[in-house]
Structures are given as structure tokens and as C-alpha cells.
Amino acid sequence: MKTIAVSNRKSIGQGQPTYIIAEIGINHNGSLEIAKKLIDEAAAAGCDAVKFQKRTPELCTPKDQWHMQRDTPWGRMTYINYRHKVELGYDEYAAIDQHCRDKNIDWFASCWDEPSVDFIEQFNPGVYKFASASLTDYALIEKVKATGKPYILSTGMSTMREIESTIEKFGTDNLMVAHSTSAYPCPPAELNLKMIHTLQELYPQTPIGYSGHETGLATTLSAVVMGAYFVERHFTLDRAMWGSDHAASVEPQGMHKLVRDIRDIETAMGDGIKRVYESEMGVLKRLRRVITPQQEELKPLA
Structure with missing residues (x-):
């Protein structure tokens, strides 16, 4: 299993948190x-990274939807104008870059088109992520590959043949793969977490992770137990906020719990070598009727 550096502080893969x-x-x-505020809350929860999405609205919005009217927090406007409203520009991303440095947290983005890759490259991210919708966008993947940066492919709304074809075309150098189901929020019956094992078997040298859109935390924790080397959850200040992704997102209190429980799982996994711990010795002496010679010689382990 290879380990892939995604910043000057963090790597993903075997032996890494x-x-x-x-x-x-x-x-x-x-x-x-x-x-x-979201960066602050993610850093306070102990997350390793925050991720944004970057689009060029004219390239990512179907033309037949440009002039459709939409109710928004800024009033009623065309859909293309709304798409511009939710995009951040250079000055905002420069401030985000500095703020993440100040908070000692990584940041990167999913770019939905080639000009957005050029835009994000100005900030020299350590890794790129492809949204599930982009798994078949070979021109976009080629653009990111040309940067030489590691990248994550998310696999929602994709067939096995599409996943295999993309990886066959671009190889596994600098590649990480995230199992995902692109429903917002996703019902448990459609999470199909055993796909993590399927991907691990297909690509044993590639770090496999999980990008979840479900409600609740238990299934994301299960993905970690199943061997996901990275996990991603949508994050919001308040799930009741206006917008398409908030309802399938985790709020700050939930993110604190998620990070805490993932770290507890990592500690609890151990190394698979059987030990008798010092905390067990008093119980052993009180409850075990038959003491073997090995136990007579047993030295308690911390």
C-alpha cells in the first residue's frame, strides 16, 4: 500500500491516521x-482538511437552465446569476488560503471545469478531488493530472465499468479512490459500504476512502472500521440553512463527535497481538479458578 503526501503536514495511506x-x-x-466560520469549526473539531467546490458557471450550467427563475436569499433571479452568487473569487480564496494556514488545516477543492483548475492552481493545493459527476470527464482529469498533484476520484452515480475504464486510462499513480453514493441525503440501504472492500481488492496499492452524504455518523465510522484511509462529509453551520447540500451535512457538534470517535476507533484497533494488560490482572486473580503456569509467570503489560 502506497502512502500519498497531500500537504507538507499530512499523508494518506497505510500507517497514517x-x-x-x-x-x-x-x-x-x-x-x-x-x-x-466553517473553517474555524472544522479546525476546532480536529478535521485534517476542508474542501471547497469551484466552477465556471457558464461551463457547468446547461444553457437551457441559464434563464430559469429561482428563488434565492438574494431575491428571485436567473439560475446562471445564482450560480455566480455562490462562487468565490480570487480575493476570497486568498483570504481562505491564509485563514487555513493560520488555523493549521489543509484545504483543497473539487474543480468542475478546466479554467477552475487553473484558478485553484494559483494557491498550490496539495491534492485535488473529482466530484462523482466528473468521473467520466476525461479532459478534466487530464487537466488535473498535468499538474502532477495527487487526486481523489469519487465514484457515486458510476458503474463498475466506468470506474475501471477511468482508472485503466489514467493509471494509479497519485490516485486515491472514494466510494460514494450520490443521493442527498443517502438512505442507509443505498450506502453499500462493502464497496470499500471491493475497491480495496481491485486496487490493493491505492488508498481507498469514503465520501458520505447520509444523515448520522455511525455509517461513516463503519467505513473507517472497514479500512477507509480517508473520509469526507459535507459540513454546515446549520442544516436548516438555505441551499442544496445543507440537509445532508454534518453540523459542528456532530463533526466534533465524528472526529473523536474516529480517533477512538484508531486507538482501539490495536495491532492484533494478544496481550494481558495490567488492568486485567486484578480481575484475573479474583475470577479465574485455574491458574496456568504461564499465568503464574505473567508480567502485567501496560
Whole structure:
């Protein structure tokens, strides 16, 4: 299993702690102030990274939807104008870059088109993420591959053949793969967590992770137990906020619990070598009727 450096502080892979990503996406609703608050909360929870989404609206919005009217927090407007409202520009991302440095947390983005890759490259991210919708977008993957940076492929809304074809085309150098189901929120019956094992068997040298859109935390914790090297959950200040992704997101209190429980799981996994711990010795002496010679010689272990 290879280990892939995603920043000057963190790596993903065997022997590394689970890399925990708070997916801010567009949950900042176009506000730098909200983006900074989300970064603060993610850092306070102990997340390793926050992730944004970057689009060029004219390239990512079907033309037949440009002039459709939509009710938004800024009033009723065309859909293309709304898409511009929720995009952050250079000055905002420069502030985000500095704020993440100040908070000692990684940040990166899912780019939905080639000009967005050029835009995010100005900030020299350590890794890129492809949204599930981009798994078949070979031109976009080629653009990111040309940067030489590691990248994560998310596999929601994709067939096994599509996953295999993309990986066959681009190889496994610098590759990480996230199992995902693209339903918001996703019902437990459609999470299909055993796909983590399927991907591990298919690509044993590639770090496999999990990008979840469910409600609750238990299934994400299960993904860690199943061997996910990184996990990603959408993150919001309040699930009742206006916007498409908030309802399938984790709030700050939940993110604190998620990070805490993942770290407890990592500690509890141990190394698979059987020991008798010092905390067991008093119980052994009180409850065991038959003491073997090995136990007579047993030295308590911390």
C-alpha cells in the first residue's frame, strides 16, 4: 500500500491516521464570513482538511437552465446569476488560503471545469478531488493530472465499468479512490459500504476512502472500521440553512463527535497481538479458578 503526501503536514495511506475532510463545498452560500466560520469549526473539531467546490458557471450550467427563475436569499433571479452568487473569487480564496494556514488545516477543492483548475492552481493545493459527476470527464482529469498533484476520484452515480475504464486510462499513480453514493441525503440501504472492500481488492496499492452524504455518523465510522484511509462529509453551520447540500451535512457538534470517535476507533484497533494488560490482572486473580503456569509467570503489560 502506497502512502500519498497531500500537504507538507499530512499523508494518506497505510500507517497514517484517517484523513478527515470537512466538505464545505458551496455551503458558504457565497459568503467569505461563513466560509471562515466553517473553517474555524472544522479546525476546532480536529478535521485534517476542508474542501471547497469551484466552477465556471457558464461551463457547468446547461444553457437551457441559464434563464430559469429561482428563488434565492438574494431575491428571485436567473439560475446562471445564482450560480455566480455562490462562487468565490480570487480575493476570497486568498483570504481562505491564509485563514487555513493560520488555523493549521489543509484545504483543497473539487474543480468542475478546466479554467477552475487553473484558478485553484494559483494557491498550490496539495491534492485535488473529482466530484462523482466528473468521473467520466476525461479532459478534466487530464487537466488535473498535468499538474502532477495527487487526486481523489469519487465514484457515486458510476458503474463498475466506468470506474475501471477511468482508472485503466489514467493509471494509479497519485490516485486515491472514494466510494460514494450520490443521493442527498443517502438512505442507509443505498450506502453499500462493502464497496470499500471491493475497491480495496481491485486496487490493493491505492488508498481507498469514503465520501458520505447520509444523515448520522455511525455509517461513516463503519467505513473507517472497514479500512477507509480517508473520509469526507459535507459540513454546515446549520442544516436548516438555505441551499442544496445543507440537509445532508454534518453540523459542528456532530463533526466534533465524528472526529473523536474516529480517533477512538484508531486507538482501539490495536495491532492484533494478544496481550494481558495490567488492568486485567486484578480481575484475573479474583475470577479465574485455574491458574496456568504461564499465568503464574505473567508480567502485567501496560
